[in-house]
Amino acid sequence: MELYFMPLACSMATRIALDEAGARADFVEIDPLTKRTLDGARSLFDSNPLGLVPTLRTDDGEVITENAAVLQWVAERYPEARLAPEGARGRVALRSWLCFLGTELHRGLFTALLDKRAPEAARAYALQKGKPALDHVERHLAASAYLLGDAFSVADAYLVTMLNWTLATPIKLDAYPALAAYAARLRARPSVARALAVEVPLYRQELERHARAS
Numbered sequence: 246m247e248l249y250f251m252p253l254a255c256s257m258a259t260r261i262a263l264d265e266a267g268a269r270a271d272f273v274e275i276d277p278l279t280k281r282t283l284d285g286a287r288s289l290f291d292s293n294p295l296g297l298v299p300t301l302r303t304d305d306g307e308v309i310t311e312n313a314a315v316l317q318w319v320a321e322r323y324p325e326a327r328l329a330p331e332g333a334r335g336r337v338a339l340r341s342w343l344c345f346l347g348t349e350l351h352r353g354l355f356t357a358l359l360d361k362r363a364p365e366a367a368r369a370y371a372l373q374k375g376k377p378a379l380d381h382v383e384r385h386l387a388a389s390a391y392l393l394g395d396a397f398s399v400a401d402a403y404l405v406t407m408l409n410w411t412l413a414t415p416i417k418l419d420a421y422p423a424l425a426a427y428a429a430r431l432r433a434r435p436s437v438a439r440a441l442a443v444e445v446p447l448y449r450q451e452l453e454r455h456a457r458a459s
């Protein structure tokens with residue numbers, strides 16, 4: 246299987262989930278500026294018409310896009326890793342969190358904050374509009390170790406990935422003590438620590454590459 250990823254992007258959640266599952270995968274780095282592999286040989290658009298990561302090509306050649314779908318595929322493909330709850334109720338809760346993370350937090354809040362081309366007014370609007378979503382997760386995690394209670398799931402892989410992004414935004418995690426404690430605890434989790442150990446240096450290289458090109 247192949248995971249198309251960009252360093253520290255939301256595709257890192259899939260890297261964490263695959264690591265948790267002990268799954269073997271080839272990680273194909275995409276440059277966000279060119280949307281091509283670093284050697285220029287392959288375009289992400291050939292696999293995903295939107296040119297977005299994560300894009301996962303399974304061993305059967307099936308292409309899966311959209312974080313929520315990719316993460317649920319990994320959880321279902323490797324049930325022994327227990328990355329999703331077993332019961333119907335728990336599955337609904339997982340889908341609910343994944344939809345919330347993908348829409349209210351990722352696209353609703355972080356996309357505008359991280360987009361250097363976004364007008365300042367768009368950033369301010371996203372910050373104000375996204376605050377109830379951050380407050381919601383803060384309240385939830387004040388009473389719960391993980392998004393789904395006492396067990397790590399693919400939703401946590403997604404959330405911890407996004408919390409890294411706060412470093413590049415005006416969001417100060419200090420103002421959200423439960424989220425800050427959760428982020429610190431999850432960053433020490435071996436799968437998350439390994440993902441960061443791989444992707445932080447790749448991100449730095451990406452920044453250097455872009456600085457040289459500009």
Ligand SMILES: N[C@@H](CCC(=O)N[C@@H](CS)C(=O)NCC(=O)O)C(=O)O
Pocket residue numbers: 251254255256277296297298299310311312313347
């Ligand atoms: N709706 C998509 C959004 C994925 C997304 O926004 N991916 C970002 C990285 S976090 C991306 O590929 N950005 C590249 C770009 O926008 O050109 C999903 O949930 O997978």
